[in-house]
Amino acid sequence: MVLPFYLMTPEYFMRLALAEATKGDAPYGAVIVKDNQAIAVAHNTVKRDKDPSAHAEINAIRQSTALLKTSVLEDCTIYTTVEPCPMCATACVWAGIAEIVYGASIADLIAINQSQINITCEEVIAKSFTNIKVVKGVLRDDCLKLFL
Numbered sequence: 451m452v453l454p455f456y457l458m459t460p461e462y463f464m465r466l467a468l469a470e471a472t473k474g475d476a477p478y479g480a481v482i483v484k485d486n487q488a489i490a491v492a493h494n495t496v497k498r499d500k501d502p503s504a505h506a507e508i509n510a511i512r513q514s515t516a517l518l519k520t521s522v523l524e525d526c527t528i529y530t531t532v533e534p535c536p537m538c539a540t541a542c543v544w545a546g547i548a549e550i551v552y553g554a555s556i557a558d559l560i561a562i563n564q565s566q567i568n569i570t571c572e573e574v575i576a577k578s579f580t581n582i583k584v585v586k587g588v589l590r591d592d593c594l595k596l597f598l
């Protein structure tokens with residue numbers, strides 16, 4: 451679906467991710483956007499798939515690369531309800547994603563006793579060979595509410 455430009459806000463795509471998060475085995479949702487269109491919408495399927503790597507972001511990356519028939523997601527933005535964990539941040543690096551937009555941070559989740567690896571996505575990116583723009587705190591309170 452092609453949206454009018456005024457609807458293509460970070461909040462719009464984050465709301466898509468939020469709606470998707472409610473379907474997950476854990477309340478995380480991710481959307482990948484290319485040319486202002488959502489090309490993948492995914493949630494956490496770790497328990498369903500018996501796959502500890504099946505985080506929302508990894509699932510969204512897999513959907514996108516399958517759709518585009520490439521391993522490279524340059525010019526793509528990933529919207530994710532929670533800051534990507536080190537595994538997912540690394541997958542974003544390897545995929546060549548241009549931008550990460552997240553809601554709640556890893557620190558926010560640790561503060562409410564959620565199991566997290568305490569490394570920010572910016573630390574992972576800083577140690578890599580590339581740069582990814584990071585936008586934080588989009589609809590943060592709504593993203594956090596899913597855990598309460």
Ligand SMILES: [Zn+2]
Pocket residue numbers: 505506507534535536537538539
């Ligand atoms: Zn992850």
